Amino acid sequence: MNPEIYLIRAYGRDDGFRCIPWGIVSIASYLKKRGYKLLIADRKEGGYSLRRITREIRGRDIAYVGVSAMTCQSQDAAFLCGHLKKMNKNIILGGLHYSIYPDEGLKIGDYVFKGEAEQSLLGFLQNGPGAKIYEPRPLLSLDDIPLPDEELMKRLYVNKSNFTIMTSRGCPYACSFCLDRKYRPERIRYHSAPYVCDLIEMMNKSFGVTGVFIGDDVFTINKNRAIEICGEIRKRGLKVTIGCFTHSGIDDLELYEEMKASGFSGVSLGVESGCDEVLQAMNKHQTVAQIRKTIEVIKKSGLRINVMFMVGNILETEDSLKATLALARELCLNGWVSYAQPFAGTAFREDCPKYGRIINENPATYWNDRISFVPHGLSRRQLRYYRNKIAVSIKAPVR
Ligand code: SF4
Numbered sequence: 257m258n259p260e261i262y263l264i265r266a267y268g269r270d271d272g273f274r275c276i277p278w279g280i281v282s283i284a285s286y287l288k289k290r291g292y293k294l295l296i297a298d299r300k301e302g303g304y305s306l307r308r309i310t311r312e313i314r315g316r317d318i319a320y321v322g323v324s325a326m327t328c329q330s331q332d333a334a335f336l337c338g339h340l341k342k343m344n345k346n347i348i349l350g351g352l353h354y355s356i357y358p359d360e361g362l363k364i365g366d367y368v369f370k371g372e373a374e375q376s377l378l379g380f381l382q383n384g385p386g387a388k389i390y391e392p393r394p395l396l397s398l399d400d401i402p403l404p405d406e407e408l409m410k411r412l413y414v415n416k417s418n419f420t421i422m423t424s425r426g427c428p429y430a431c432s433f434c435l436d437r438k439y440r441p442e443r444i445r446y447h448s449a450p451y452v453c454d455l456i457e458m459m460n461k462s463f464g465v466t467g468v469f470i471g472d473d474v475f476t477i478n479k480n481r482a483i484e485i486c487g488e489i490r491k492r493g494l495k496v497t498i499g500c501f502t503h504s505g506i507d508d509l510e511l512y513e514e515m516k517a518s519g520f521s522g523v524s525l526g527v528e529s530g531c532d533e534v535l536q537a538m539n540k541h542q543t544v545a546q547i548r549k550t551i552e553v554i555k556k557s558g559l560r561i562n563v564m565f566m567v568g569n570i571l572e573t574e575d576s577l578k579a580t581l582a583l584a585r586e587l588c589l590n591g592w593v594s595y596a597q598p599f600a601g602t603a604f605r606e607d608c609p610k611y612g613r614i615i616n617e618n619p620a621t622y623w624n625d626r627i628s629f630v631p632h633g634l635s636r637r638q639l640r641y642y643r644n645k646i647a648v649s650i651k652a653p654v655r
Contacts, residue, residue, distance in 0.1 A: 259319030259381065260293040264309065265351075266336055267299035268329030269623060274301065275420040275471060276412050279351060279373075280324050282401050286374040289402045292381065299332060301413040306339060313343065322377075323365065324351035327599060327619040330360075337364035348377075355439055356601040358389045371439070372425070374401065398425060398447045403455055406462055414463045418499075420471040421459070423452045423485070427473035429503070431526075432539045432603040433569065439601050446481055449488040456494055467497045467521075475500035476523070479511050486518035497521040499562075504542035507550040512557030522560030522654060524591075525550065530583030531576035534569055539603070544583065551587060562653045563591035565646055568639045570604065570611035572596075572631040577642040584649040591653055593646045594624035595639065 263284055265277035277298050284294045295312060297304040313321065321340050325333035330353045337347050347365035354361035354368050361368035367385060369376055371392025380390065395401065426444035430437055447455075459465035476482055489498075498515075502523045512523075525547075529535050532543050554561050565580060584593075598605040598614050599622060608614050608629055615636070616628035627636050 258292045260295075260317055261287065261320050261322060261381075262295045262297070262309075262313055262316075262318045263322040263324065264297045264304070264336065265300055266323055266325040266329035266333035268326060268332060268620070274415060274418070276301070276409075276414070277324065278420075278422050278471075280322065281404050281408065281412075283322075283374050283377060284408050285402050285405045286400070287378060287381070288405050288408070290378060294408065296408050296411055298412050299336070300329065302411065303413070306336070309336075310339070310343070313340075313345065319346065320348050320381075321345045322348040322350060322369075325349075325354065326352045327356075328622060329353070329620075331620045334364050352435070352439075352601075355392070362388055372441075392441070394425070394441045394443075394445070396445065398445050399451050403451075403458055406458070409463065414459070414465065416464050417467045418469055419459055419463075419465045419467065420469045421452075421455055422471050423447045423455075423475070424472045428477060429474070429541055430539055430603075432537065432607070433566065433596055433599070435599075435601050436603055444477065446478070449481070449484040452485050453488045453492055453494060456489070456496055457492065460494065460496055465496065468499075470498065470500035473501065474503045474506070476502040476506045476508075476511060476515075479508060482511060483514050486514045486520075489518045494519065499523065501525070502550075502554070504540075504547045504550045507546075507553040509553050509556060512554050512559055516558045520559060522562060523554060524562040524564065524653075525554075526566075527563045527583070527587070527591075528566045529569065529572075529576060530579035530581070534571050534576045534580075537571040538566075538569055544579075547583075551589070560654050561589050561591075563587060563589045563650065565591065565593040565650070566596050567593065567643045567646065568627065568629055568631060568634070569596040570607050570631060573633060574638060577634075577638065581642055581645050581649065584646045588649070590651040592624070593643055593650065595627050595643060596629055597622035597624075597626075598629045 263280040280296050284296050323333050348367045349361035349365040350369040355370040358368040369390045372394045375393040376390040424446045426441050498520045499522050598608045612631035614629050
């Protein structure tokens with residue numbers, strides 16, 4: 257008989273982007289379809305206390321407990337693993353944090369699965385342990401992952417008005433503040449348009465979801481595919497509002513008009529800075545002129561726009577902060593502003609010693625509103641001053 261598995265997302269402070277734990281939902285649905293018994297729990301959004309998890313594990317013959325964590329959730333993961341060890345459980349670590357720091361995972365658990373783990377975990381369960389650390393094995397066809405299992409989904413908190421889905425994996429860009437290419441596949445893989453619409457339809461009919469946010473890194477990167485999904489949404493008459501991320505330089509009016517006509521209400525865009533030198537240092541592949549043009553095109557389509565700014569990156573100066581503030585005032589849009597965070601696994605982190613000082617060495621507290629890095633020539637007070645000025649120039653994010 258196949259072993260039973262319990263997968264948990266650890267708790268970490270919510271930084272605004274609320275999302276079900278898609279990593280463990282995908283793995284669980286993939287394994288369940290192949291005959292494994294699974295339970296999932298979300299400490300971040302789902303109200304799974306230690307007592308509840310303990311009770312559920314005690315009442316079953318669980319062979320492995322998997323704990324997934326991003327860096328901001330790693331403290332809770334360590335706490336959880338300490339408790340699970342006392343229960344004599346075999347512990348598997350996964351998620352972004354342990355993909356970057358596998359040795360840290362082995363200090364608190366038995367095995368570490370890096371990156372995409374559907375196939376590697378299946379192989380592990382079929383053949384038994386053969387190593388302590390397992391490398392990523394990205395799926396080539398994402399539709400091999402079945403639609404999320406409804407019984408498993410019922411165990412999670414579902415935000416009906418703004419439910420985040422993932423319809424692709426991978427990003428062609430390499431922004432310096434984002435996870436380095438060596439930790440994530442560059443090649444983009446997509447769910448098919450029928451799969452995406454089946455998912456939206458299922459969430460609408462079975463869970464009452466009326467608003468969806470497509471959390472793909474850049475949904476608009478493949479125009480033909482985005483238009484195909486829009487067509488499928490219209491063909492099925494799906495009545496949900498939709499949002500997604502786009503990127504400056506993707507300034508195709510036909511695409512945005514098609515999205516608007518299919519129920520998209522708005523898009524979110526990483527503007528980051530009003531200074532070309534800083535944008536270049538971020539390897540953002542966009543200029544201020546491209547930002548302006550893209551926003552102009554999106555506005556013409558009638559879609560709403562949320563913009564994201566980031567202050568305190570490398571090469572930031574008081575002049576670049578002033579330029580970002582001026583751009584925020586000029587655009588006068590909705591959105592967010594955050595401080596650049598020196599996350600492990602990013603090119604930005606590698607460059608920090610050369611361009612400034614890391615003043616917060618606790619990665620579990622790399623929150624958007626906390627200063628963790630101060631570029632040379634600037635003070636915390638200046639960063640805080642301009643961040644707050646930018647914050648009052650933009651309005652609260654809209655759907
Ligand atoms: S920040 Fe967004 S666009 Fe840039 S590399 Fe990361 S996912 Fe891609």
